[in-house]
Amino acid sequence: MAKLNMVEAIDQALQQEMQSDPSVIILGEDVGRDGGVFRVTDGLIQRYGEDRVIDTPLAESGIVGMAIGMAIAGYRPVAEIQFAGFAYPAYDQLVSHASRMRNRSRGGVHGAARVRMPYGGGIRALEHHSESMEAVYAHVPGLKVVVPADPYDAKGLLVAAVRDPDPVIFLEPARIYRAIKMEVPEEPYVVPLGKARVVRPGRDVTLIAWGAQLRVMREAAERLAAEAGTEAEIVDVRTLSPFDFETVVESVKKTGRAVVVHEAPRSCGFGAEISAQIMERALLYLKAPVARITGADTIPPLAKLEDYYQPDAPRVVQAVKDTMEF
Amino acid sequence: MAPINTLVSYSVQSVKVLDEDGSVDISLMPELSPEQLKALYEHMVLTREFDERMFKMQRQGRLGTFARVKGQEGAHIGAAFALRPEDWLVPAFRETGALLLRGLPMQQLLQYWSGDERGGAFPRSLNTLPIAVPVGTHMIHAVGIGWALRYSGTEAAVLTFFGEGATSEGDFSEAMNMAGVFQAPVVFCCQNNQYAISLPFTKQTASPTVAQKALAYGMTGIRVDGNDVFAVYRVTKEALERARLGLGPTLIEAFTYRVTDHTTSDDARRYRSEEEVEAWKRRDPIERLAKYLRAAGLLDDDGVAAVQAEAENRVAEAVTAFEAIPPISPEETFKHVFADLTPPLAEERDALLRRLATGASPGATKGE
Numbered sequence: 001m002a003k004l005n006m007v008e009a010i011d012q013a014l015q016q017e018m019q020s021d022p023s024v025i026i027l028g029e030d031v032g033r034d035g036g037v038f039r040v041t042d043g044l045i046q047r048y049g050e051d052r053v054i055d056t057p058l059a060e061s062g063i064v065g066m067a068i069g070m071a072i073a074g075y076r077p078v079a080e081i082q083f084a085g086f087a088y089p090a091y092d093q094l095v096s097h098a099s100r101m102r103n104r105s106r107g108g109v110h111g112a113a114r115v116r117m118p119y120g121g122g123i124r125a126l127e128h129h130s131e132s133m134e135a136v137y138a139h140v141p142g143l144k145v146v147v148p149a150d151p152y153d154a155k156g157l158l159v160a161a162v163r164d165p166d167p168v169i170f171l172e173p174a175r176i177y178r179a180i181k182m183e184v185p186e187e188p189y190v191v192p193l194g195k196a197r198v199v200r201p202g203r204d205v206t207l208i209a210w211g212a213q214l215r216v217m218r219e220a221a222e223r224l225a226a227e228a229g230t231e232a233e234i235v236d237v238r239t240l241s242p243f244d245f246e247t248v249v250e251s252v253k254k255t256g257r258a259v260v261v262h263e264a265p266r267s268c269g270f271g272a273e274i275s276a277q278i279m280e281r282a283l284l285y286l287k288a289p290v291a292r293i294t295g296a297d298t299i300p301p302l303a304k305l306e307d308y309y310q311p312d313a314p315r316v317v318q319a320v321k322d323t324m325e326f
Numbered sequence: 327m328a329p330i331n332t333l334v335s336y337s338v339q340s341v342k343v344l345d346e347d348g349s350v351d352i353s354l355m356p357e358l359s360p361e362q363l364k365a366l367y368e369h370m371v372l373t374r375e376f377d378e379r380m381f382k383m384q385r386q387g388r389l390g391t392f393a394r395v396k397g398q399e400g401a402h403i404g405a406a407f408a409l410r411p412e413d414w415l416v417p418a419f420r421e422t423g424a425l426l427l428r429g430l431p432m433q434q435l436l437q438y439w440s441g442d443e444r445g446g447a448f449p450r451s452l453n454t455l456p457i458a459v460p461v462g463t464h465m466i467h468a469v470g471i472g473w474a475l476r477y478s479g480t481e482a483a484v485l486t487f488f489g490e491g492a493t494s495e496g497d498f499s500e501a502m503n504m505a506g507v508f509q510a511p512v513v514f515c516c517q518n519n520q521y522a523i524s525l526p527f528t529k530q531t532a533s534p535t536v537a538q539k540a541l542a543y544g545m546t547g548i549r550v551d552g553n554d555v556f557a558v559y560r561v562t563k564e565a566l567e568r569a570r571l572g573l574g575p576t577l578i579e580a581f582t583y584r585v586t587d588h589t590t591s592d593d594a595r596r597y598r599s600e601e602e603v604e605a606w607k608r609r610d611p612i613e614r615l616a617k618y619l620r621a622a623g624l625l626d627d628d629g630v631a632a633v634q635a636e637a638e639n640r641v642a643e644a645v646t647a648f649e650a651i652p653p654i655s656p657e658e659t660f661k662h663v664f665a666d667l668t669p670p671l672a673e674e675r676d677a678l679l680r681r682l683a684t685g686a687s688p689g690a691t692k693g694e
C-alpha cells in the first residue's frame with residue numbers, strides 16, 4: 001500500500017471519483033493549471049480537461065452559487081475555496097440556498113455543493129489564513145460538516161462527501177496537509193459521514209477533538225499515560241454535522257470524564273455543543289464537569305503569537321489532571 | 327423584422343505619455359518640477375530596493391509570505407504621488423510603494439509582514455487604512471470614507487487600490503455602484519497586472535478591459551499604461567481633483583504586469599512562460615523614467631549610483647530599526663479585540679499569563 005500525505009490522498013480521491021463518475025466537476029480559484037495553491041488538485045486538469053476542472057474567476061460567492069446550480073442540474077460539483085478565511089463571500093449562498101434548496105422545493109431539487117477548504121492555524125500564514133470557523137457551518141441546518149484528521153480518513157470521507165446527496169463543507173486542516181504520511185488503499189473506499197471514531201481506547205477520561213487537534217490529543221494521551229498512569233480514550237469526531245453523539249456519549253459513560261479540544265474560539269465553539277450533549281445524555285455518569293481547551297475569543301494572532309493561541313499538549317494534560325482531581 | 331441594435335457602444339483608449347525609450351508625448355505630459363521628477367525616481371528606486379530586501383529576508387525566514395511589487399512601481403507610486411495629505415488611501419496588499427510614499431516607516435511594514443500585528447498600527451495622521459488581505463472587500467470602505475468626506479464638507483478624496491482579480495468579487499460591483507449613486511469622491515485604481523495568482527486576465531472577465539466596467543456604474547473609466555508613471559500620475563491627479571470638487575468617482579485601470587511570483591509561496595513557472603515575463607521586464611517602469619531623466623539632463627551615471635546607494639542605506643537603516651523592535655507580548659492578542667477589554671477576554675488573558683508564569687512554553691506539537 002502506498003504511503004500518502006493528506007494532499008495526495010485527497011487528490012487521489014478526487015481523481016478516482018472523477019474517473020468513475022463523469023458528473024463530478026471540480027471548480028475553484030487556481031485549481032486547474034496551478035493544481036490549487038496547496039496542489040490538492042494537482043494533475044486533474046491534465047487528465048480531465050478544462051471543462052471538468054474549472055479555473056474560476058476570483059469570486060467565492062460565484063463559485064458556490066454556481067456549484068449549487070450545477071448540483072440542481074444533476075452534476076456533482078466539488079468546489080474549492082482557497083482558504084476558509086475567504087469563504088465568507090459565499091456564506092450567503094451556503095446559508096440561504098445550498099442548505100435550503102431541498103427543503104424549499106420539498107425534496108424536488110437540492111443544492112448539494114461539496115465545498116472543500118483548507119482551514120486552521122499552525123502554518124505561520126497571513127491574516128485570514130488561520131481561522132477555524134467550523135461552528136458557523138455546523139450551526140446551519142442543512143449543511144453537513146466534515147473534518148478529516150489523517151490521510152486515510154481524508155480520502156474515505158471525501159469519497160463519501162462526493163457521493164452524498166447533500167451539501168457538505170469539507171474542512172481540511174492545512175497544518176497537517178503534509179505532516180502525516182500513512183498507508184492509504186489505492187482502491188476507492190468510503191468512510192461514512194456522521195460516524196465518530198475511537199482512535200485510542202482508554203478507561204479514565206475521554207478526549208474529544210477533530211482535525212489537526214488529534215495530533216495534540218495523541219501526544220497528550222501518551223504523556224498522561226507516562227506521567228500519571230492516566231489512560232485517555234480519544235474520540236475523533238470526524239463529522240460535526242450530523243454529530244455522532246452516540247460514540248461520544250458511550251465513551252463518556254465508560255470514562256466518566258470528558259475534555260473537548262478545539263482551536264476555534266471558545267464561545268459558541270462546537271465544544272459547547274458537545275459539552276451540552278454530554279450533559280443532556282450522560283449527566284449521571286459524569287465524575288467531573290466537561291472541560292474545554294480552545295482558542296481564545298480573539299482574532300487568531302499572526303505568526304509570532306500563533307503558538308500562544310493554539311491548544312497544545314501541556315494544556316490538555318493539565319486539563320485532564322484537573323478533571324481527574326475534581 | 328428589423329434587427330435591434332445594441333443600446334450603447336463604446337471604445338476604450340489607453341493613455342500613454344512616456345514610452346519605452348523614455349521619450350514623452352509633450353502634449354500629454356503632466357506638470358512636474360525637476361524636484362518632483364527626482365523625487366518620483368528616488369521613491370521608485372527605494373521601493374524596488376525595499377522589495378528586493380524583503381524578498382531576501384523572506385527567504386531567510388525573517389519575514390512571512392508577502393506580495394512583491396517589483397515592476398508595478400509605475401502604477402501604484404504614480405497614482406499615490408497625486409495624493410494630498412488630507413486625502414485617504416485604502417490599500418489592498420500590493421502597494422508597498424504607495425504606503426511608503428504616504429510616510430509609513432519601512433520598519434513598520436517589515437514588522438507587519440514578519441507576523442507581528444503591531445505593524446498594522448499605521449499612524450492615524452497618514453489617513454491610510456491597514457493592509458486588506460480578503461480580495462476585493464475593501465473598496466467599499468473607500469466609498470464610506472468618501473461619503474463622510476463629502477458630508478462633512480472636507481475637500482479631499484479617497485484613492486483605493488486593487489487587482490484585476492478583485493473586480494470579479496461581488497463587493498467590487500457594490501462599491502462601484504454605490505460610489506456612482508452617492509457620487510462619492512473615490513478614485514478606484516485597478517493595478518491590472520494580468521494575473522490573479524495563476525488566472526490570466528483573459529479568463530478573469532470577458533470584458534476586454536477593466537476600464538469599461540465604469541460605464542455601467544455611471545462613472546468615468548480610463549485605461550493607462552501602468553508602467554508609464556507620467557500617465558498614471560496625470561490621470562489619477564485629474565480624477566482626484568474631480569472627486570474633490572464633487573464631480574464624482576473614477577475607475578482607473580493601470581495596465582501592468584506582475585514580473586514576480588504571486589507571493590513568496592507561489593511558483594509562477596507552473597502557469598506562464600519565462601519569455602512572457604522577460605518581455606515585460608523590458609518595459610520596466612523605473613528604466614523608462616531613468617531614460618527620460620537622462621535625456622532631460624536630470625540624471626547621469628553618478629546620479630543613478632547615488633540614488634541606489636541612498637536607497638540601500640535607507641533600507642539597511644530600516645532593517646536595523648526593525649531588528650531592534652522588542653518581541654511582541656502575548657497580551658497583544660487581547661488588546662484590540664474591542665475598544666475595552668471585556669471580562670471574558672480578561673479572564674482568558676489572565677489564564678494565559680498564569681500559564682506562562684509557571685514556565686509553560688507554548689509550542690508546536692511534536693514532530694512539527
Ligand SMILES: Cc1ncc(C[n+]2csc(CCOP(=O)(O)OP(=O)(O)O)c2C)c(N)n1
Pocket residue numbers: 029058060082086089393420459460461462488489490491492493519521522523584588
Ligand atoms: C476573498 C479572497 N479570495 C481569495 C484570496 C486568495 N488570494 C490572495 S491574492 C489572490 C489573487 C488576487 O489577484 P488580483 O486581485 O488580481 O491582485 P494581485 O495579487 O494580482 O495583485 C487570491 C486568489 C483572498 N486573499 N481573498
